[in-house]
Amino acid sequence: MRFYPFVFTGNAPRKGNRAPLNQINCSEERDEETGYGYFGARYMDHELMTMWLSVDPMAGKYPSISPYAYCAWNPVKLVDPDGRKIWIYNYDGKGTNLRFEPGKTRPMGTKAAQEQIRSLNRMAQTDAGWKLIYRMDKLKDNFYISNKSTGTPQTSATTACSDGAMLKMNGNNDIRSIAHELFHAFQINQGQGGTTYYNEVEAYVFSEIVCNQYFSKPNAKGDFRCETAFLSRHPQTAEGKEYQDAMSKLAIGFNNKLFNRAVDLFQSQSGANATGIYDVAPYKKCNGNENPLLPSFYPSKKK
Ligand SMILES: [Zn+2]
Numbered sequence: 001m002r003f004y005p006f007v008f009t010g011n012a013p014r015k016g017n018r019a020p021l022n023q024i025n026c027s028e029e030r031d032e033e034t035g036y037g038y039f040g041a042r043y044m045d046h047e048l049m050t051m052w053l054s055v056d057p058m059a060g061k062y063p064s065i066s067p068y069a070y071c072a073w074n075p076v077k078l079v080d081p082d083g084r085k086i087w088i089y090n091y092d093g094k095g096t097n098l099r100f101e102p103g104k105t106r107p108m109g110t111k112a113a114q115e116q117i118r119s120l121n122r123m124a125q126t127d128a129g130w131k132l133i134y135r136m137d138k139l140k141d142n143f144y145i146s147n148k149s150t151g152t153p154q155t156s157a158t159t160a161c162s163d164g165a166m167l168k169m170n171g172n173n174d175i176r177s178i179a180h181e182l183f184h185a186f187q188i189n190q191g192q193g194g195t196t197y198y199n200e201v202e203a204y205v206f207s208e209i210v211c212n213q214y215f216s217k218p219n220a221k222g223d224f225r226c227e228t229a230f231l232s233r234h235p236q237t238a239e240g241k242e243y244q245d246a247m248s249k250l251a252i253g254f255n256n257k258l259f260n261r262a263v264d265l266f267q268s269q270s271g272a273n274a275t276g277i278y279d280v281a282p283y284k285k286c287n288g289n290e291n292p293l294l295p296s297f298y299p300s301k302k303k
Pocket of ligand 1: 180184199200203
């Protein structure tokens with residue numbers, strides 16, 4: 001087998017302005033990514049990955065290129081059927097896009113890019129976070145994480161683009177925000193896009209599961225804050241108590257009745273909707289699918 005040293009790590013800096021993703025063909029963006037080395041780190045199953053994350057990170061300094069990584073040989077037509085579809089997207093064009101690989105850090109890119117990679121790696125250390133990253137990387141679509149919000153003064157948002165979805169983090173790059181918005185990207189991919197109470201409850205509960213799992217680790221870094229979505233605006237009322245109780249229980253285990261009740265109560269009770277920002281959205285899911293995406297992200301019960 002041929003060994004390629006770091007032939008593929010050079011990247012030409014971006015020049016000039018770029019159009020928003022929804023005005024361009026996302027697939028054209030891929031060509032610029034091929035400057036990155038493929039380190040042969042195809043996804044393993046969860047157990048293997050956990051082991052790998054715990055071994056010497058410098059092991060990545062001595063890679064060999066996987067025989068499956070044929071995209072690295074073809075910078076014109078990038079075909080990547082086996083995954084790794086999460087990109088740290090450089091919206092301003094002042095540098096390169098970074099392809100996220102769990103367990104690896106990238107000493108380049110903007111401060112925001114570094115924060116996003118850090119949060120993704122923290123996610124990858126959790127059961128729920130790993131499941132999402134793994135599943136997204138198996139998908140055909142690409143997912144882009146940018147640090148720019150456009151239009152309305154939103155803090156973080158996820159929108160569809162022509163080949164996937166883009167997260168616009170706008171400075172909020174903590175693990176909770178990344179997990180929340182990444183779940184929205186997954187919803188979009190699964191035909192469940194749109195700012196609905198339903199989608200919000202799912203994304204809030206998902207990010208809470210990730211945070212609970214990450215911050216229960218003894219080596220966890222960063223701040224744990226209680227998500228406002230979980231705080232009732234009216235904790236003294238029966239409905240307020242019921243909402244908060246439902247959300248707290250959903251963070252531990254899934255229950256369809258509780259989930260639907262939390263969706264019902266989200267509008268009037270959630271602290272996240274105190275200003276009514278979600279009231280412009282439709283109430284239920286867009287696609288009529290009554291099976292939430294959420295249940296498969298809980299720890300399996302087998303013991
Ligand atoms: Zn949201």
